[in-house]
Amino acid sequence: MAAPEIDHESPTPVYRQIAAVIIGDIENGTLPVNRRIPSEATLVQRFGVARETVRNAVRFLREEGYVFTVPQRGTYVRDRIAGGSPQDGK
Structure with a gap:
C-alpha cells in the first residue's frame, strides 16, 4: 500500500516526493537529530516503491x-x- 503523500502521476520524481516527506518528519521532530531514519525495507514498504527509488x-x-x-x-x-x-x- 502506497503512502497517500506520494503521487505517481506528478511531474515531481517519486524519490523527491519521498525525500520531502522525510524532510517534513525531520522538521516537525518526528525524526530527531542523531536518530536513525527508517530502514530501506521499511521505506519501501511504507511508500510502495522499489528499493532503488528509496x-x-x-x-x-x-x-x-x-x-x-x-x-x-x-x-x-x-x-x-x-x-x-x-x-x-x-
Missing part, C-alpha cells in the same frame, strides 16, 4: 545535508543547525 531519496537527503550514513549502522538525521555530527567529522 536509495535515490536517501542519497538526495544526504546530498542536501539532512542525513549522514554510518557504514554498517544506518542513516541518521544530521544536526543542520550545528552543521554536522560528531560521527561525520563536521
Whole structure:
C-alpha cells in the first residue's frame, strides 16, 4: 500500500516526493537529530516503491545535508543547525 503523500502521476520524481516527506518528519521532530531514519525495507514498504527509488531519496537527503550514513549502522538525521555530527567529522 502506497503512502497517500506520494503521487505517481506528478511531474515531481517519486524519490523527491519521498525525500520531502522525510524532510517534513525531520522538521516537525518526528525524526530527531542523531536518530536513525527508517530502514530501506521499511521505506519501501511504507511508500510502495522499489528499493532503488528509496536509495535515490536517501542519497538526495544526504546530498542536501539532512542525513549522514554510518557504514554498517544506518542513516541518521544530521544536526543542520550545528552543521554536522560528531560521527561525520563536521
